[in-house]
Amino acid sequence: MSNWEMVITVAIVAIGTLFTRFVSFLIFPPGKTAPPFVLFLGKALPASVMGMLVVYTFKETTVFTYPYGIPELIAFLVTVGLHLWKRNMLVSIAAGTIIYMIIVQNI
Template sequence: MTSFEMVITVAIVVAATLFTRFSAFLIFPPGKKAPAFVQYLGKALPAAVMGMLVVYTFKDTVVISYPYGVPELIALLVTAGMHLWKRNMFMSIGAGTIVYMLIIQNI
């Protein structure tokens, strides 16, 4: 792929991303109430996405051989504890990731 083709590809991706982000404001302008189904999705999807990410994160964890999933369990407990303590998703995910990386680098 040439440099020009890469620039065109990035431009198309940027345009598509901006279109999908801004189209919601065109479809649901301020002052107009969103349909009940869309409001339901707004409440249900964040928890569903987080659940899917947890399943994806732990799907390859091997608990029958060393280190028996202990680093993953510690990182999970740190993440959950930080979230319960600070109620900040980014801080809790970041802390759990840092703890996990420090643990696996020292195994």
């Protein structure tokens, strides 16, 4: 890909991102109640996305060969434990990721 093509690609992605961010304010202006289905999606999607990320994270974990999925299990337990304790998603995910990386690098 040439430099010009890369600039065009980044510009198209930026315009698409901005469009999807701003169109929601045009469809649902402030002061107007969103439809019940949109409100339902706002409540259901965060948990669904987190569940999908958990499944994606563990889908290739091998439990029958060394290290038997132990680093993933420890990182998962740290993440869940910190989230239940602190109720801060950023802290729990960051700590779980850091713990996982430290364990994997030292095996």
